[in-house]
Amino acid sequence: MFCRCEVAYFDPPNTHTCPVCLALPGALPVPNRQAVEWTILLGHALGCQIPDRAIFHRKNYFYPDNPKGYQISQYDQPLCVNGSFEVPSADGDRVIGIERAHLEEDAAKTIHVGGAEGRIHGAEHSLVDFNRSGTPLVEIVTRPDIRSPEEAKAFLQLLRQTIVELGISDAEMEKGSLRFDVNVSVRPEGSDELRTRTELKNMNSFNFAAKGIEREVRRQAEIYESGGQVDQETLHFDPGNESAPPLRSKEEAQDYRYFPEPDLVPLEPATELVERLRGELPELPSARVRRLELEVGFALAEGLVTSGRDELYWRIPGDRSAVANVVMNELAALGLDPSAVNAEELGKVIAARGEIPRSAFDEALAASASPGFSAERYLAEAAIADVGELDPVIDRILSANESQVAAYRGGKEGLLGFFVGQVMKETGGKANPQVVNERLREKLQA
């Protein structure tokens, strides 16, 4: 944020450092223009106001991952304020208020050796990797507008996709380039008071966040129902152990002694810059969810957009619902790069899905992102739909399984699947399942 070191997540420790991010005596910060511009861009996506003047403050505390003894952050005059972010849901939009989005520098990474759960307490020694020290970090604070674990998850997914599409971060939780804390409080139904909240930390996936919130809501409700009071505290969840009780933070109340960073002048983004960035804003994922919902329903629309696959969906011709399902289920499971898929050819395969063997369809999908992919080869493997070819096979199977035939005729119609399976097996999966179904029913009823 304030030096020129490369952002590198998996490089050997302490190979991207300089006097500034190591806090050598005399080093001074110089703000990263790109980071400031991207934060303003994000502010626009979050519907924020961009004040004429933003100020960096020093947040003072001692910790080995904080080499200057203070973190340069923003305090009462952040870059982006008063926004709102629309999260579409099955029953209309939810509007989540955005308190602020501010820019700061990330801390270094500490590795505590020999202690419990990698924490500093009880560690034999600690190592510090300063590669991450000074990486630009945007902190987004919502208003208390999120009402359920599902809503939290939907918000986080949409926010992540928005950030990725703006091109300002890969926002990957396993890298640590997206992290979040959740504040939770409960209240009686119908009430609009805000009760004491707890802060949940250490949640490293959206699903885990939803689960963590659910557990915390239950915990708080039980406390109130048994006549107790919730304490304001920070709770660390163990991602691996769902039934584990939350760990209470041992930290004492900190006084960070914020004061304006005297090594930096105020940020005063020019109106032209702010407006130019507003103009660069692409169509946001939330708008696309709404557009898509009309074609394929909310669940698929949300899934396609938040997984970044809706662009591929639009490119593939054919029945919208069939295309959406293939993109969201089969293609997603294959882990193909959506942008590499030959949409035109894949469309032909999807359209012929009923006429080609399952195996050919699967092969076609797997090959759809490879160079030179063409539908022709797979369409040539048309399924066996010729009754003259299928009937002898069906007859053979029925006579070999007389007891099952009797059971079917006695009312166990669920056995149909068994016969279909046998036919498919016999034909090496190449029989047209629809025709097999029809012929079987006919013959079994006879």
Add this chain to the structure above:
Amino acid sequence: MIDTLRLTAEEATGLVERGEVSGAELHRAYLDAIAERDPELHAYLCTVDEPDGEGVPIALKDVISTRGVETTAASKILAGYKPVYDATVAARCKAAGLPLLGKTNLDEFAMGSSTENSAYGPTHNPWDPNRVPGGSSGGSTAAVAAGLAPWALGSDTGGSIKQPASLCGVVGLRPTYGTVSRYGIVAFASSLDQVGPIAKTVRDCALLHRVIAGRDPLDSTTVELPEPIELPQAEDLKGLRVGVPKELNEADGIEPGVSEAVNRTIELARELGAEVGECSLPRSVEFGLPCYYLIAPSEASSNLARYDGVRYGLRVGNGDIRAMYERTRDAGFGDEPKRRIMLGTYALSAGYYDAYYGQAQKVRTVIRDEHDAAFEQFDVLVSPTSPTVAFELGARTANPLAMYAADLLTIPSNMAGLPGLSIPCGLSEGLPVGFQLIGRQFSENLLFSTGHALERALGFDFVPERLR
């Protein structure tokens, strides 16, 4: 034979340019002088044997990072620390061909007014070794006064160039805040720290200021100079409006001998054609010092947090991280840094911020406005630089408040971010008296030409009497 006591940097530059003396010979001459006189004075913390450059050598205060050369800020906590990079001012000196002669002593982390707070022992005044050289840049001013360096860089937060220049009988400029890069300067109070030149003459100061001044992309608080630095020529002061702020010239504690020398100099300015008038800076002088002692320690408490034993410098102790921090900082910092860290931490704490740091920043605006108003009527404001001549070693060490008062007259304009020049203007009890000239922002050229005209007329002999 090179007479380093008399030789000015401008003359030395001429000798080198004309090929009469090589850079190496010049360097050697100063090292010889250091070997002869520095054991008594202790102006240097270290010297550099091999010159890196062919020009006139320079001494740098030991808060200026020098690649590969120990930079300690006169603190035990940085003992043995060798920077991997040059401060911008050090790099600019190198680029101008000025080889490093050595690193000069100071009050630890530039906190003090006598150089007695150095963890490596005090510097002595070349005019009288029983007396202090002033501080915190006392090593640099003593080195220049004693002919142990042709010129030097110091740093000034509350008066740390001007006051020791005054006490050692040399010329020192505190530049306009934001005109000289702080990149690589061990920080004390970021919103006040400025590096500046120290030399025997005003012209030497201007020459050196020309080397170091100007915007640095590595220091966001620097700006481009509105005009280049000129070498002063002025012989008179015709048309110059000189303001004499009552409070800066009549403050309690100004010694009569100091007042006499300063008043004679003001009279001289009038004879040289200046229009002299009285003005007033009541709130600047009343509130300057107390507000300074809120702002500077507050910033220092944060700036000194990085000395934690984790990455460089001193580390004391096994045990957990808390214990290591505490032992390292307890053993590494002297009393004055500890005192200021405590003061500053307190002033920034929740519940006190508005009353202390926040309020002091507001007063700073008042001080700036008051100076602006004075500059509507005057071009230059003048006063003694220090209320007293050099005091005896140990005289004030037991009383921090008496020590703080040494900067009473330099602090107000520093708080306003204004440039100030101190020139020697005579003797009192055989010790130099400094004359402070304060200008508008970016008025260094006017300060230099005014200072130069006065210097010519004063004819002050900068070689300490006992060394002549």
